[in-house]
Amino acid sequence: MLALAGIPLGLDFVFLDPSPSAPARAVGRHIVAAYDDEAALADLAAAASVVTYEFENVPGRVAERLAATHPVWPPPTALAVAQDRLEEKRLFERLGIPTASHVAVASGEEARAAAGRIPGPALLKTRRLGYDGKGQARVEGPGDAADAFAALGGRACLIETLVPFSREVSVIAARSPAGEVAVYPLAENLHVGGILRRSRAPAAAGGAVDPARRAEAYARAILQDLGYVGVLAVEFFEVEGDLFANELAPRVHNSGHWTIEGAETSQFENHVRAVAGLPLGAATARGHSLMLNVIGTSPDAARVLAVPGAHLHLYGKAERPGRKLGHVTVRSDDPGALEDAERRLAFLLPPREEEAR
């Protein structure tokens, strides 16, 4: 989707992806190799004038190595923060951004002790390599904390309080090398089993408080602090009007896919504009948008496109349970039309029981 947005700007793309069937192969030269393959990195470096990434588990040392000779955006420091949940929490705290209280734990015994100090259930999360609900487990109390720690591989973890949120929201923002910032309207997200299923944007206003304004201020603080260039996503829990930062992603984000149709400039185009040093486009919404993920199995394209206003985005990936294969966006000036569309596209959402888990 980055290349689809960047090709019209006159840019060429070269991709390094270890999967021979990477979606990007359709829109540029594809170097099939491990992220840390020396020859592949030399090939990439020779071809590229600027380097970016859209997966936060790219090895940090690879970003650092390329940054010695090329602009690498977002900056490797942002990647390092995003790769370690403890560093992420420290960043939030340093910038005065509320986040769930937490303790770092390095052993089953530490996990048990920490769970004992947290009232009620908690979440145990590996510090590294987590995404889409991977690398985390719910802990009911001290009794199951050590087992959960072992089940997550005995790796360094955080244990954090469960936030009793009323909804999940996220903000997407872009920053250019010149310091120009564009912030998209807040999206309201539904996750099931740790996987994003639905985003609506702009999120409904939060009553007396203004979560969108608060989220924008937090995003701007992070962009500024990290000397960030490119698109950043920050996910929040909303609790009685307060926002608690859950995590950040140093890349274009699934909760911003609605911007292709629903914003004046998509997150993909603004990411490309930012890393290429071009002026950013407006991040204003065009009406209201509903985004539903396509998970696990590919729907019949004709069935999706028969729904008025539906736009289908398939990524060319093979089917696999829990895998994000694509998404569908419906945009309308009339929010009521989106409710109709969601009813007609309900086959993309998980059954109610799963949703209620």
Add this chain to the structure above:
Amino acid sequence: MLALAGIPLGLDFVFLDPSPSAPARAVGRHIVAAYDDEAALADLAAAASVVTYEFENVPGRVAERLAATHPVWPPPTALAVAQDRLEEKRLFERLGIPTASHVAVASGEEARAAAGRIPGPALLKTRRLGYDGKGQARVEGPGDAADAFAALGGRACLIETLVPFSREVSVIAARSPAGEVAVYPLAENLHVGGILRRSRAPAAAGGAVDPARRAEAYARAILQDLGYVGVLAVEFFEVEGDLFANELAPRVHNSGHWTIEGAETSQFENHVRAVAGLPLGAATARGHSLMLNVIGTSPDAARVLAVPGAHLHLYGKAERPGRKLGHVTVRSDDPGALEDAERRLAFLLPPREEEAR
């Protein structure tokens, strides 16, 4: 642009284009060969489940040959009509669509005689292989008609009356194999030296008459008559509220490029949906759009993108005088914002003197 719209629908593209630097090379496999190269056509046929084209000077016999084994859309009959200005005029007349009065001429002597019967200046046009103002000449009277005929290569021509139009408009419409039709709002076009420079859409209403409604009816008649599948463009001259069809194009059209940002579904996506047998998307406008062509020389991307709302589309073509290298679209809910944008993008338009030619 067709592939950029079709890749998200899960489709793969293979291109046959004789130019090694064809823009499409960035988004699919590119077979570099003449349009009538037998081995290349066999390669294309083996790879494709459906065939389309976006240049009306593809040899008609090639479309016919592929149609023996594959769906070829738009139908080869539409291509045949579009390739011969006389057939085009006959179609318009058969369907009751007003068009400039005209005479077929096959020699300099016939051209001279026909020019003598037309009051005032006329246009001499080759029946075949005309586009972007190529293959036509203005004739002041019988005195210069034979020379003009010779200058156009002594090929079969039409001579037609000059239509004293108040403006040029065009309609873009799509039809699916199931007979579903989507018609875009009318665009108002400015040509200079035979080359489209600017489109605005939706075109301002025409006072007492409703040219958009009339154009839609004409487009629907043509689609129906030709058993058409895909996107069709029809260009008109508007004369005191009446529309005179000038020509049709059996393809996505430059005067519909604004639909990428400015319509709910772009002409490119609807063409792909149609030829792939998928339901069409809405052709409704999202606000107001201004499209300016990039002709001859590539502008500085940063200068274009610094204009609020500007979207840049470069085709990856080398610079050449008169060549269409890309376009810029600005979309806004506020038509006044487009006037500002056009002033700031005036460097894309030709100097006033040229415009007044």
